[in-house]
Amino acid sequence: MPPLSKKFTTALVGISVTTVIVGCTATGTGTNGASSPSASTASPSPSRSSADRGPYADGEYSVDGEYGTRGSSIGVTLTLQSGEVSAVDVTPHATDETSLGLQRRFAEAVPALVVGKDIDDVDLDRVAGNSHTPDGFNDALEKIKAEASERVTRS
Structure with missing residues (x-):
């Protein structure tokens, strides 16, 4: 390979690596390596039309949410007022220390992302x-x- 071509290839690789690194750090990772709540999304679900939205009965709701292929779950207690999330509490269910740590960090970040938002x-x-x-x-x-x-249809 000619020296100029080799330098050009090296430069392209360097640019590609830099682009990947910048893309990874632009997601809101703080100085301690944990993602900040701003790195998350709490946005409208594009698959729902306005006809699919509420109404929802006010009150407190507690359920377990499941995810993954090994039966992982978390507890969610959420209070609704006029279709808006007024309070939320997430309870980790993991028993593995690594998973429990991840669920605890998630539980701490969620209220800042959802309280005050329309549930839809x-x-x-x-x-x-x-x-x-x-x-x-x-x-x-x-x-x-x-x-x-x-609850709305029963009342």
Whole structure:
């Protein structure tokens, strides 16, 4: 390979690696390596139309959200007022120390992401370094929406 071509290839590799590194750090990772709540999303779910939204009965709802292939779960207690999340508490269920640590960090970050938001606008993605635990939260959220809708139709 000619020297100029070798230098060009080396430069391209360097640019590619830099791009990957910048892309990884632009997700809100703090100085301690943990993702900040701002790195997460709590956005409208694109698959739901406005006709699929509420109404939801006000109240407190407690369910377990499941995720993963090994029966992982987390507990979610959520309070609704006029379709808005007014309080949320996430209870880790993991027994493995690594998973428990991830679930605890997730539980600490969630209130800042969802309290004060319309329940239909909450759809968590990656939170506090967790890529799978948000799936459990979103599963619990869907169960809560179903229960809150059912309470409206019963009253």
